[in-house]
Amino acid sequence: MAPFQIRRYQDQDWSTVRAIFAKGMIQLAVVNFRHLLKQPGTFLLLLGGPGALYLFSGSSLLSLLALLGLLAILWLAARHPFSHYINHALHTDMWDIRASYVNDRGSCFWVAESGGQVVGLVCARPAQGMLVGPNYAELLRLSVRPEHRGQGIAKTLTQTVLQFAREKGYDGVILVTASLNYPARRLYESLGFWKFHEAPYSPKWSLKTFSLIYYRYDLPHSS
Template identity: 45%
Template sequence: MAPYQIQKYQENYRKWVVGLFSKVMTEHLPITFHHILKLPRNLVLLLWGPLALFLVSGSWVLAFMASLALPAALRFLAKYHWIQFEVMSLHTDMSDITKSYFSESGSCFWVVESEGQVVGMVGALPVKKPTLWNEQLQLLHLRVALEHRGQGISKALVRTVRVAWHQGYSEVVLSTSMLQYSALALYQRLGFWMMGFFFSTSYRLGVVPAIQFIYRLPFAQVSQALEQGGGL
C-alpha cells in the first residue's frame, strides 16, 4: 500500500482534481444503465415496443432497428444524467475551487496525494439556510481513484470533514446515489443517518434518486441532550 497524505487544495492540483472527478463519474454509467434497463416500464418497452412497431408497420427491419435503438437511448439517458451533474459542478463550485471553498469559515477542499499524484478529494461548504436552527456543513465531491480504494482513504476524508465541529458547525450533511453501495455502507458505518430521498428533475425518466444523510457532531449531541433535560 502506497503512503498518502491529506492536505488542503492548491491551484497546482487543479488538473489532477478535475481529471479524477471526471474519471470517477464515468464509473457510475454501467450500474446506472443496468438499473434503468431493469425498471418495469423500460422492460415492457424493450420487449413489446419492437413487436408493436412490427404489428403497426409490418416491417421487420423497423422492428429490428427499434430493438437496437431503444437500449441505446436508455444508455444515453444513464450517461446524460452524470454528464449533466459533471457539467453543472465544473461550472459552479468547481469552476474556481479556491474561491468557492476558501472564502468563508468552515469551507475547505482537501486532496489526497500519493506518489506525486492526486488520488482522492473531498469538499465542504456551509449550507445557506437562514431559518435553520443548527449550522450545517455539506460534504461534497468525495472521490477516490479506483486503484487506491480499500486503503481507508474515503474514511479518512470523511473524518477530516467531521472535524468541522471545531468551526462551530453542528451537523454534516451529504447526498449520494442509491446505487453507490460502497458509499452508502461507508457513511452508515461512520455514524451518518439517512434523512430521506431526493428526486432530481431527471428521476421521472428513470434515473435513480439520491439519498440524503446527516451526521450530528458531538458537541451538538451534548447540547441537544442538555436542552431535552432542562440544562444543568
C-alpha cells in the same frame, strides 16, 4: 495497499481534481443504466418494440437496429442527470475552487495523494437550505480514482471533513448522495451518518430512476 496522505488543495491540482470528480460521477450513470435495464417496463419496451417491428416487417436487421436505437436512448436518459450535475459543478464551485473553498475559513478542500499523484478529493462548506439548522457543514464532491478504491481513502477523506467540522465549531455535517450509490451509502452509515430525508431527483428530460438521500452527522458539544 499503497500509502496515501491527505493534504489541502493547491492550485496545481485544479485539472486533476476536476477530472477525478467527473469520471467518478459518470460511473454512476453506468449504474443507473443497469438499474434502468432491470425495470419491468424497460424489459417490455426492449422486447416488445423490436419484436412488433419484426412481426410487421419481417426484417431481423430492422428489429436489431430498433433495439440498438432504444438502448442508445435509454443510455442517454440514464446519463443525463449525471452529466447535468457534472456540468453544473464544473462551471460553479469546481471552476474557481480557491474562491469557493480555500479563501473562506468555514470551508476547505482536501486531496488524497499517493505515489506523487492526486487520487481523491473532498470538500466542505457551510450548508445552505439543507433542512437542518444554520450551523452545519456540507460534505461535497467526494471522489476517488477507481484503481485506488478499497484502500480506505474515501473513509479517511470523510473523517477529515468531520474533524474539520469539530475544529470549526459546526453542529454537524450533512451530505446528499444518489440512492443507487450503495458503496458511498454504506461508507457514510458505517461512520455514523444517518438518513434524515429522501427526495426524487428529476431534472428536465430525465427518467425518475433514483432519488436523493440526505445524510446527517451530529457532533456533540463539549461541556
